[in-house]
Amino acid sequence: MSLSLLDSGLYGPLFTTDAMRELFSDERHVRRMIEVEVALARAEARLGIIPQAAADEIEASASSLKPDFAKLTRGLQNDGVPTIALLAEWREHLSEDGKTYLHWGATTQDIVDSALVLGLREALGLLEGQLDAVMAGLATLADAHRGTLMPGRTHSQQALPITFGWKVAGWLAPLIRHQGRLAELRPRLLVLQFGGAAGTLAALGQDGLKVQEALAEELDLSPSGFPWHTQRDNLAELAGWLPLVTGSLAKMTQDIILMAQSEVSELNESAGGSRGGSSTMPQKSNPIQSELVIAAHRMNAALLGSMHQALIAEHERATHGWQLEWLSLPQMLGLTSGAVETSGRLARELKVDVARMAQNVADSRGLMLAEAYSFALTPHVGRSGAKKLVQAAVKKALTAGVTLSEALFSLPDLPGGVPHLTEGEYLGRTNEMIDAVLADLKSPG
Incomplete structure (x- = not known):
């Protein structure tokens, strides 16, 4: 077992996806830093701040640059960031002009933070696609089972009759809201970091904000105006959104676990019953997939506190909050990707025992x-x-x-005149509520 479970070849696939793990690999991280440096050179050349030939050389050398990760590791241990060693190695392949104008007017945090934002943009695209798949699966379930009678439970006791489709619509509704929240936070998150040594852009004189705008355009990000070196609310907001998503999925999977109990037997995680086997009890079909989602959410909720601790960033460049983000945010993204992927599989494969639900209603x-x-x-x-x-x-x-x-x-x-009632007649406006949720899915916001 590795120090970080998500990086374990054995356990990692339980909790995250290959796509998210690759997105935050060392190679992709370094390549995004190189992308930011190249974009900076292009922007400055376009504004006439550095020679066009230097920018062309920097861009041409980037495609063939193969960083020595052993050197980067040593540099990281020495400097606390990989950028300094990366620039030193890159300059070995450049002319004097190229060496001079590489990283012109920038600071290390500008490059690392902007590279992070590029990674987050890709990560959000991945998560959004995964969430769409979960919501499509749940919408199909909700519609198919809008008339499937089952006991509604409050405080774990049978309360009123409901339909399984209505219950699934309740799982779906918060995911639609999370989709809306993502659209709202994206513009605040996908913002360039560029402020120079202390954030004032002093090294670029009167051209600082022009370079910032041009660089943002090159990277298809919003310019920050004011640098966010020690203003980390954008990242904390994202960190807050991630456990909202996993929390809603964990609520769903907690319901699945309870409904899959032997004494209830209304659901099974897979139609074939092939998942969740026991080494000694062949009659069992454990709700392992649901357990993983709940564990991922509880870990996400715990890591959220670290991201809030990282908001304490002193003066113009902080001492430790950055490292807390490194330890927490990629892991939260990995856990969320795994939880969403697992939930999508559950939505597609969930076995609904309609007869058992009806029997549980009758048994009441x-x-x-x-x-x-x-x-x-x-x-x-x-x-x-x-x-x-x-x-x-x-x-x-x-x-x-x-x-x-x-x-x-x-x-x-x-008294006379009291009608005989049945459970199927006492469902309130469940169909209209299901329709409303499905309509929201088709036109969120």
Whole structure:
């Protein structure tokens, strides 16, 4: 087992995806820093700040540059960032002009932070695609089971009848809101970092903001105006969004675990029952996929505190918050990608035992209709009278082992005109609510 479980070849695939892991690999990280440096040279040449020939040389050399990661590691251990060693190695392949104008007017944090933003843009695209797949799967489930009767449960006790489709729509609804939140935070997150040594752009004189705007254009990011070297709210906002997503998925998977219990048996994680086997108990089908989602969320929730600690960034360049972000944010993205991917698989493969749901409703002997009968009786005997009659009927049903209807209609003081009720008639506006959620999915926001 490796120090970071997400990097483990054995355990990593349980908790993250290959795509997210590759996105935050050392190679991609360094390549994005190189991309920022090249874009800076192009922007400055376009503005006439550095010679065009120097910019062309920097760009041409970037494509063939193969950084020595052993040197970068040593440089990172010495300097705390890989950029200085990367620039030193790069300059070995450049002319004097190229060496001079590489990294002109920038500081290390400009390059590392801007490279991070480029990675985050790709990561959000990946997560959005994964979320779309989960939501499509849940929408299909909600529509297909809008009439599948099952017990609704409050405080883990049977409460009122619901449909499974309505329950699934409740899993789907927050994901649609998270999609809207992502659209809102994106413009605040996808912002260039460029301020120079202390953030004032002093090295570039009167051209600092022009370079910032031109560099942002080259990278298709928004210019920051004011550098965010020690203003990390954009990253903390993203970090807050990630456990919102995994938390909603964990709520869904906690429901799946409870509904998959042997005594309930309304769901199974895979239609073939091929997942979640036991080494000694072949009758078991453990809800392993759901367990992984919940574990990922609990870890995300814990890591969120580290990202909030990183907001304490002193003066114009901080001492330790950056490193907290390095330790936390990529891991949170990896966990979220894994949780969303697993949830999408669950949405596609979930086995719904319609017959067992119906049997669980029948086994309740109509007790879930206690509220319905109370409201039906109120016009006849008033609210307090209705409550007394239903309480007496519930007590008789529990002690005599009969249905609530049988118990109620055997009471000598029951007034006439009270209808016989069924669970399928007491579903409120479930269909309209399902339709509303599905309509929101088609036109979010």
